[in-house]
Amino acid sequence: MKSLAELLSGWCEVPDLQVKGLALDSRQIQPGYAFIAVQGNTGHGLDFLAQAEKAGACAIILDQHDDSAFQSDLPLVRLPKLKNRVGKLASRFYEHPSVQMPLVGITGTNGKTSCSLFLAHCWNQLGSQGGVIGTLGTGAVDSDQDAAEQLQETGNTTPDPVTVQAALAGMYQQGVRHAAIEVSSHAMDQHRVEGCRFETGLFTNLTQDHLDYHSSMEQYGEAKAKLFLEMPLQHAVVNLDDAFGIRLLQQLKQQRPEITRIGYSVYPQPQGLDLCDRFVVTEQSVLDQNGCQAKLNTSWGQFDFANQQLLASFNLSNLLGVIGCLLLDFAPEKVLQAASNLKPVPGRLNRFGGSELPLVVVDYAHTPDALQQVLSALRPLVSGKSYCVFGCGGDRDRNKRPQMAAAAEQNSDQLVITQDNSRFEDPAQIFADIKTGLQQPDLAWLEPERNQAIAKALSVAKAGDLIVVAGKGHEDYLDIQGKKSFWSDLQAVSELLQAKAGEQYV
Numbered sequence: 136m137k138s139l140a141e142l143l144s145g146w147c148e149v150p151d152l153q154v155k156g157l158a159l160d161s162r163q164i165q166p167g168y169a170f171i172a173v174q175g176n177t178g179h180g181l182d183f184l185a186q187a188e189k190a191g192a193c194a195i196i197l198d199q200h201d202d203s204a205f206q207s208d209l210p211l212v213r214l215p216k217l218k219n220r221v222g223k224l225a226s227r228f229y230e231h232p233s234v235q236m237p238l239v240g241i242t243g244t245n246g247k248t249s250c251s252l253f254l255a256h257c258w259n260q261l262g263s264q265g266g267v268i269g270t271l272g273t274g275a276v277d278s279d280q281d282a283a284e285q286l287q288e289t290g291n292t293t294p295d296p297v298t299v300q301a302a303l304a305g306m307y308q309q310g311v312r313h314a315a316i317e318v319s320s321h322a323m324d325q326h327r328v329e330g331c332r333f334e335t336g337l338f339t340n341l342t343q344d345h346l347d348y349h350s351s352m353e354q355y356g357e358a359k360a361k362l363f364l365e366m367p368l369q370h371a372v373v374n375l376d377d378a379f380g381i382r383l384l385q386q387l388k389q390q391r392p393e394i395t396r397i398g399y400s401v402y403p404q405p406q407g408l409d410l411c412d413r414f415v416v417t418e419q420s421v422l423d424q425n426g427c428q429a430k431l432n433t434s435w436g437q438f439d440f441a442n443q444q445l446l447a448s449f450n451l452s453n454l455l456g457v458i459g460c461l462l463l464d465f466a467p468e469k470v471l472q473a474a475s476n477l478k479p480v481p482g483r484l485n486r487f488g489g490s491e492l493p494l495v496v497v498d499y500a501h502t503p504d505a506l507q508q509v510l511s512a513l514r515p516l517v518s519g520k521s522y523c524v525f526g527c528g529g530d531r532d533r534n535k536r537p538q539m540a541a542a543a544e545q546n547s548d549q550l551v552i553t554q555d556n557s558r559f560e561d562p563a564q565i566f567a568d569i570k571t572g573l574q575q576p577d578l579a580w581l582e583p584e585r586n587q588a589i590a591k592a593l594s595v596a597k598a599g600d601l602i603v604v605a606g607k608g609h610e611d612y613l614d615i616q617g618k619k620s621f622w623s624d625l626q627a628v629s630e631l632l633q634a635k636a637g638e639q640y641v
């Protein structure tokens with residue numbers, strides 16, 4: 136129980152009232168909770184007042200200037216600047232969990248989930264229980280279990296501000312002592328991480344995505360930059376191989392000189408090194424089927440580094456970002472040892488087959504850049520033909536469909552176009568949009584059923600060939616016409632490969 140007057144002190148005067156909890160969503164209200172009713176993108180919390188009251192809400196908190204018409208006998212609290220303050224209010228309610236444990240906020244178009252789990256697994260090895268909030272869910276990370284199974288899903292990469300604070304507090308109670316949170320551009324725009332005090336911000340990269348929400352790349356970038364330019368933060372770890380990263384460092388140097396700037400790069404002499412207080416760069420690297428090996432030059436010394444399980448240059452980049460965050464707090468030898476033991480994140484470059492079977496890789500790539508990176512990184516690993524099975528989501532950024540198609544066509548020998556989450560769109564329209572990006576649309580195979588598409592690629596691929604199944608990664612559903620039915624690329628690939636292996640021995 137908390138006193139509402141204390142929770143809101145300094146913001147507005149309210150009659151004293153004890154609340155058991157806070158919720159932004161009527162479906163999460165329990166008896167004795169205060170219902171925070173905000174204007175959303177499609178509706179208003181007040182539209183769900185009846186449900187909140189029925190569920191036992193004891194007060195309603197709304198914006199001071201809200202003029203919505205509604206009726207309620209519950210105590211009303213009109214809070215100025217409500218949307219900006221929900222996170223801070225929740226932080227007060229949960230006794231400021233991000234002040235009690237160091238928090239790393241990760242933003243960037245690609246690599247957030249990978250880096251957050253890499254950090255958590257490293258913290259575990261370094262003797263401090265790690266936790267995450269992100270696309271795979273929230274919770275303490277047990278390095279002996281599959282992250283996708285142990286975390287609590289929220290439906291968002293960054294959940295709403297009350298859930299963020301509740302999750303941080305829950306983790307702290309569970310024994311988590313270092314946490315990483317994926318911060319999407321939507322989250323920055325909607326104040327979902329307000330109330331968080333970040334020790335470190337990690338920026339991975341900026342490429343096209345989410346232009347259905349942000350009106351331009353400029354706005355998309357600005358939303359991400361807010362994590363560094365507006366939030367409480369001590370250190371910024373920034374990818375120097377990304378043009379936006381360099382711009383961010385320039386802005387940080389001018390606008391927030393008190394923040395330590397750490398740059399990282401997969402190259403020896405990257406641009407922007409002069410903007411950094413500290414750095415982690417690669418002098419030399421070898422990337423092959425056996426993972427990555429690199430000579431690192433850092434402000435903490437020079438080190439030989441190897442990881443035999445993570446493929447591709449972008450994973451080396453992710454590792455450098457993670458190493459940069461960890462070197463701020465832990466001894467270099469221990470950090471490098473922990474990073475060398477890291478394994479792939481569920482649904483990100485997960486390998487199957489190989490040897491007498493084709494190599495099949497399941498990956499979550501669902502942006503033009505991620506698809507291009509994944510395919511171009513994997514293709515040199517095989518001597519044979521490469522196949523790419525992919526689709527595009529419905530009711531989302533339509534412009535990325537032809538771009539994903541072009542990336543797939545340029546980086547594989549044979550495309551198999553199939554369905555992804557078509558949502559409420561006609562899949563035929565999505566396939567047509569995909570084909571507009573192809574130089575040779577007639578050569579691409581179209582197999583609307585995902586299982587058939589993977590089976591088709593497997594039926595022709597031989598040992599030495601590569602099949603990349605892109606787009607779903609760890610997800611366990613297909614969203615079609617508002618109905619989510621069970622689907623797992625990981626399971627399908629495993630079963631189909633087993634069947635193929637069986638056939639080969641008949």
Ligand SMILES: CC(=O)N[C@H]1[C@@H](OP(=O)(O)OP(=O)(O)OC[C@H]2O[C@@H](n3ccc(=O)[nH]c3=O)[C@H](O)[C@@H]2O)O[C@H](CO)[C@@H](O)[C@@H]1O[C@H](C)C(=O)N[C@@H](C)C(=O)N[C@H](CCC(=O)O)C(=O)O
Nearest residue numbers: 159160161175176177178179180183291292293295319321
């Ligand atoms: C467009 C958008 O971003 N919507 C997000 C936003 O919802 P909203 O505030 O606009 O909600 P709304 O539907 O207008 O409803 C208004 C209010 O009524 C409340 N409500 C609604 C229904 C109900 O039964 N009872 C109830 O009380 C809602 O809790 C809300 O407070 O705030 C919610 C809480 O934070 C989010 O869950 C929700 O994400 C929706 C589900 C979504 O799909 N968002 C995507 C675009 C998104 O945020 N993606 C990013 C990045 C993903 C990536 O990395 O690729 C993410 O961080 O997940």
Ligand SMILES: Nc1ncnc2c1ncn2[C@@H]1O[C@H](COP(=O)(O)OP(=O)(O)OP(=O)(O)O)[C@@H](O)[C@H]1O
Nearest residue numbers: 244245246247248249270449483498499500505508
């Ligand atoms: N640094 C990177 N640069 C480009 N692609 C990457 C990078 N890291 C991972 N990827 C690829 O991008 C896709 C998404 O990876 P990941 O889930 O780690 O990123 P994310 O930022 O969390 O994305 P999302 O929020 O959409 O889940 C995967 O295909 C992954 O293999």
